[in-house]
Amino acid sequence: MSGEWSGVNLPSLPELRHWPLRIATYPHWSPLIAAMRCEIRLDPASRFALQSRPPSQTSPLRVCPRVHCSGTSFPDSHASMSHSALPAARSTPIHALGGMVVALVSLVGDLTLFGLQTIGGLTRRLPRGYVLWPVLHKIGVESIAVVLVTGGFVGMVIAVQTYDQFAQMNMENQLGSVINVTLFKELGPVLAALMLAGRVGSSMAAELGTMKVTEQIDALTALGADPIGYLVAPRLIACVLMVPLLTVLADVAGMCSGWWFSCEVLGIDHHFYWHHSLAYVAPWDIGSGLSKSLFFGIAIATIACHRGFNCSAGAEGVGQAATEAFVCSFVAILVIDFLLGTFLMELYHMLWGVVSMR
Amino acid sequence: MPLPHRKDSPPLLEARGLTRRDHTTGAALLGDISLRLDRGDRVALIGPTGSGKTLLLRALAGLDPLDGGEVAFRGTLVPPSQMPAFRRQVIYLHQHPALFDGTVADNLARPFQLDSHAGRQLDTAWLRQALRGYGREDTFLERSVTRLSGGERQVVALLRAVQLQPAVLLLDEPTASIDEAAGRYVESLVAEWANADPERAWLWVTHDLSQAARVSGHVWRMERGQLTQSA
Numbered sequence A: 001m002s003g004e005w006s007g008v009n010l011p012s013l014p015e016l017r018h019w020p021l022r023i024a025t026y027p028h029w030s031p032l033i034a035a036m037r038c039e040i041r042l043d044p045a046s047r048f049a050l051q052s053r054p055p056s057q058t059s060p061l062r063v064c065p066r067v068h069c070s071g072t073s074f075p076d077s078h079a080s081m082s083h084s085a086l087p088a089a090r091s092t093p094i095h096a097l098g099g100m101v102v103a104l105v106s107l108v109g110d111l112t113l114f115g116l117q118t119i120g121g122l123t124r125r126l127p128r129g130y131v132l133w134p135v136l137h138k139i140g141v142e143s144i145a146v147v148l149v150t151g152g153f154v155g156m157v158i159a160v161q162t163y164d165q166f167a168q169m170n171m172e173n174q175l176g177s178v179i180n181v182t183l184f185k186e187l188g189p190v191l192a193a194l195m196l197a198g199r200v201g202s203s204m205a206a207e208l209g210t211m212k213v214t215e216q217i218d219a220l221t222a223l224g225a226d227p228i229g230y231l232v233a234p235r236l237i238a239c240v241l242m243v244p245l246l247t248v249l250a251d252v253a254g255m256c257s258g259w260w261f262s263c264e265v266l267g268i269d270h271h272f273y274w275h276h277s278l279a280y281v282a283p284w285d286i287g288s289g290l291s292k293s294l295f296f297g298i299a300i301a302t303i304a305c306h307r308g309f310n311c312s313a314g315a316e317g318v319g320q321a322a323t324e325a326f327v328c329s330f331v332a333i334l335v336i337d338f339l340l341g342t343f344l345m346e347l348y349h350m351l352w353g354v355v356s357m358r
Numbered sequence B: 001m002p003l004p005h006r007k008d009s010p011p012l013l014e015a016r017g018l019t020r021r022d023h024t025t026g027a028a029l030l031g032d033i034s035l036r037l038d039r040g041d042r043v044a045l046i047g048p049t050g051s052g053k054t055l056l057l058r059a060l061a062g063l064d065p066l067d068g069g070e071v072a073f074r075g076t077l078v079p080p081s082q083m084p085a086f087r088r089q090v091i092y093l094h095q096h097p098a099l100f101d102g103t104v105a106d107n108l109a110r111p112f113q114l115d116s117h118a119g120r121q122l123d124t125a126w127l128r129q130a131l132r133g134y135g136r137e138d139t140f141l142e143r144s145v146t147r148l149s150g151g152e153r154q155v156v157a158l159l160r161a162v163q164l165q166p167a168v169l170l171l172d173e174p175t176a177s178i179d180e181a182a183g184r185y186v187e188s189l190v191a192e193w194a195n196a197d198p199e200r201a202w203l204w205v206t207h208d209l210s211q212a213a214r215v216s217g218h219v220w221r222m223e224r225g226q227l228t229q230s231a
Helices: A013-017 A093-124 A129-139 A141-168 A172-213 A216-222 A227-265 A270-280 A283-309 A314-352 B053-060 B080-089 B104-113 B124-133 B138-142 B150-162 B180-195 B209-215
Strands: A022-024 A032-034 A039-041 A048-051 A061-064 B013-021 B028-037 B042-046 B068-073 B090-093 B168-172 B201-205 B218-223 B226-229
Touching: A093 A227, A093 A283, A129 A141, A129 A172, A129 A227, A141 A172, A141 A227, A172 A216, A172 A227, A172 A270, A172 A283, A172 A314, A216 A227, A216 B090, A227 A270, A227 A283, A283 A314, B013 B053, B028 B053, B028 B068, B028 B226, B042 B053, B042 B209, B053 B068, B053 B090, B053 B168, B053 B201, B080 B090, B090 B150, B104 B138, B104 B150, B124 B138, B124 B150, B124 B180, B150 B168, B150 B180, B168 B180, B180 B201, B180 B209, B201 B209
Parallel strands: B042 B201, B042 B218, B090 B168, B168 B201
Antiparallel strands: A022 A048, A032 A039, A048 A061, B013 B028, B013 B068, B218 B226
């Protein structure tokens, strides 16, 4: 049964029927086959292999690059098949969308398992200090400057963007309230996290990806290490601890820069600026922002490490892992921000009896 | 296939029915391999390129997922949770040595940062002596691994493994990228490690039949994912 087969000279059905058939897939397409009835649907122009394992043969594997059939049940007499008689390939936008959904669900599931595995490892044993401290330094201390710059400009940008609207209503003295509430609840945590996803997340993915590609992770495993516990757990802890702390720094930098720009450049009275700020910024706002940053830290570490651990071979694979880490973290941060923001608002309303958002 | 049994004593390392397939093509990479490595065994594994020697060693070290089979150490099956502890005793040495960023000393000290080797310390005196045997001064320890030759990397990786005093070494062509003199040094280093404890055993992959004769009492041969035993 070996040989190059095409739609017009496929092996006869009676022989195929008794074989467990399997299609070996190549990237980016998913052939479908219902082996029991030998209904074979193949993507045109795709290379595939029909693996046959009859009892008497172990591995007569053949690659069939020239099959142009799709979506049909082969008749017993393959001689009657013809290229033109076969329906067109099933490669519609719906199929592509379905593939993307499946890939997304798989990724989320894989990430969840990876995160649970890491947390499970942490419950058994915490990372040792000499492993954790360098990671804390790299993620925390080395990110201070970029976070301060981010927070500082966010505060001033909010002042610039809101001043005109408030001035038109003669409410410019209340600028402090909108700057600080926006900063503490939303923009401080989110922008700091996005900045860290770019700086820390990509770096972690590239570092672990390089270790994967150069077989360093494999070598660690061979030496008796638990790679998740040794490499991922310290990064998760560092992100969980450092992202909220860096968010505090971003908030403080934004608060100071917003105050300076509003009062010194836009000419708002210091007293009213702080008076309204203190009147509108509640501890809940600060707490909700920091609680978000905790989840942002978990997301950044988990996604970055997962991408690094699943890095494909070569320099291109490392670059792709770093990019994917940032993009996935970016999306995850926005999704978490929305979901947690909604949840926290509902919780606030539930606790303090304010009318629900619905 | 029949087990390459030679002794009736409890095996140090035993594999039963190791099976692995290429999930893309369905080809058998490891075909139902069973073997036992007894205490004090010194076995050479030979076979053509692509016959599955590396995969077998990696499977024995529990580094790759298998489609079937099990590995037992000292007569006990190794559960996934005990893999790190198992790999402390059964160390696989890569064909292409994977060194960590930093200096030679960093690389040699790295295993002692791991939980599985906690409480143990780098034996600097032994290391310096071993390096002198290789013709390297103490300053070699401070050299960056990026400046090492392929052979030096191989020796550093071997030293890193041997200093951990495992019970079994799975050596994947440890002398592939080094000259003959250095190769003899590697052989003597491994022999010294094995002689320190009569229980210690190794499985040594090589393409050099004369080396196979030097380093082993038994030679196994792999062909197309199947293990056979020769004299």
